Amino acid sequence: MKLIKMNFRAYFIILSVLLLASACSSSDSGSSSTEGKTTITGSVYAAPVDSAAVTVKNDIGNVVAGPVTAAADGSYSVDVPTSSLAGNLRFEAVGGDFIDEATGANTSAGRLAAFVEGGSLVAGSAVLLDPSSTVVHDLVTSVSGTTVSIAKSLFGSIFGFAPDTCPAPTNPDSPLTDGSDAPRRFAGMHAAAFSRIAHDLGLTPGQQFELIKAMAKDLSDGIADGLDNGATIEIVPGINLPADWKTQFDSALAAMANIRLTNTYRVTYMPGMGMMAPKTGKSKFKIKLEKRSDNTAAGGLALKLKPMMHMTNGMNHSTPVGIVSESTTTAGIYECTAYYLMASGPTMGFWDLRVEISDGTTTEAAMFFPPVAMTMGADTVRATLKGQDDIISSMTGTERRSYYLFNDGLMTGTTSTLNLFIAAKASTMSYPAISMGTVLSSPTGTWSVDPATTAVQASLDTSFASYVSATDNGDGRWSIPGLALASGTTNTIFVKLNVNGEDKTTNGLTTSGTGTNGYATFLVTLGM
Secondary structure (H helix, E strand, O other): OOOOOOOHHHHHHHHHHHOOOOOEEOOOOOOOEEOOEEEEEEEEEOOEOEOOEEEEEEOOOOEEEEEEEOOOOOEEEEEEEHHHHHOOEEEEEEOOEEEOOOOOOEEEOOOEEEEEOOOOOOOOEEEEEOHHHHHHHHHHHHOOOOOHHHHHHHHHHHHOOOOOOOOOOOOOOOOOOOOOOHHHHHHHHHHHHHHHHHHHOOOOHHHHHHHHHHHHHHHOOOOOOOEEOOEEOEEEOOEEOOOOHHHHHHHHHHHHHOEEEOOOEEEEEEEOOOOOOOEOEEEEEEEEEEEOOOOOEOOOOEEEEEEEEEEOOOOEEOOOEOOOEEOOOOOOEEEEEEEEOOOOEOOOEEEEEEEEEEOOOOEEEEEEOOOOEOOOOOOOOEEEEEEEEEEEEEOOEEEEEEEEEEEEEEEOOOOEEEEEEEEEOOEOOEOOEOOOOOEEEEOOEEEEOOHHHOEEEEEOOOOOOOOEEOEEOOOOEEEEEEEOOOOOEEEEEEEEEEEOOEEOEOOOOOOOOOOOOOOEEEEEEEOO
């Protein structure tokens, strides 16, 4: 097979930050380097594969370590000759048993593998073997000239997520604590999706390993079309890889991702607009709660949303959220809004959405992983203004506080009303909604948003000779009525924010008169 001549340079440009190491250090692994051996740990996961035989080979297939037997939780430890670490290594696991995610059947495992580039393993490294790493391994070993970087970039562009090479996956439904294991749950969900698509294609649980081989074979020409340089690809006798398998994988992933189980509740994440992914800016969705005991609607509960972005650079941050309200027409359906600051994806990272459910006595939690897309089109979804003397603590000392103004919807009639949701940064983990009386913190103490000296104003020209004052509707929601917008075109609205007597500006610097840094700019399109 030969890799098709496609624009992999574009992949490098777009996905360059995807170049994650095939091995991840683990401070608590107990790994060591003694007597010419280096101990490497890891995990074998379709679900946890018990008793898999793990061997380590060099890049021409000669065994350099193992076999060792994986424990019941899929974990393994193998001593590799330190001299072998300079060269490329292939970790392979065969055999063992696991509980299939899609069917619950006890299943004999096939082959799982990972390709590790020379020089990337040290004492304390861990190597994960799962379906994603196996696709990357097979691309590297079967297509001449393919590096791990190229294979990972291609994988990310097709599957929509970075290969899960670092965390040892875990069941996404395991009881939540502080959410620090979100990457492990994310990896577990992806592994489960391979089980689900195998089931959807009419394969037995054990045949998913043949499906993984077929996927890698398909991607060897750089295109996910069910063909290997024009020839059909047989998964098992009588079943070929379908041309639309990528779409079916996306559906399988969504099916695994949108339902979680807690001790008491079946929790369903219902994206807005059918199955469309949320986008940057305002994103409305629903949470459906049912009692596991009798499958009835679970109404009258209090829900709290805690989104978290896990960036590829290792940094984490949250994002603003709106109030959660139960539907007035359907018990157990809760209307939710998140205001996403950035998109997710292989080059950026992933979002988790922790949903805490309280009946007033006990609290349970479920975690989802919504993919967040970039918003397309001319309309502005968010603008940012900054404080001048209004500062917050930061990792490097202090920074000017950011105020995020989200387009919360346009209402039309004789005149138009622009709705805004305004939140401020308190820290990377806290973005309180800004309304009169909101309490904010600073390095010197706390203070409240004062109604007497706080205003939001909008104008259709930068002079603000004529402007409209916004109404505070509470919980960060503001409405700006009486805007004379033109139909069938894109209008420009300028918005000033003054909190406790200080003008917020685009760069946190002083503005004077009609300085262009003194307002946020919103482009909005009014339909015919």
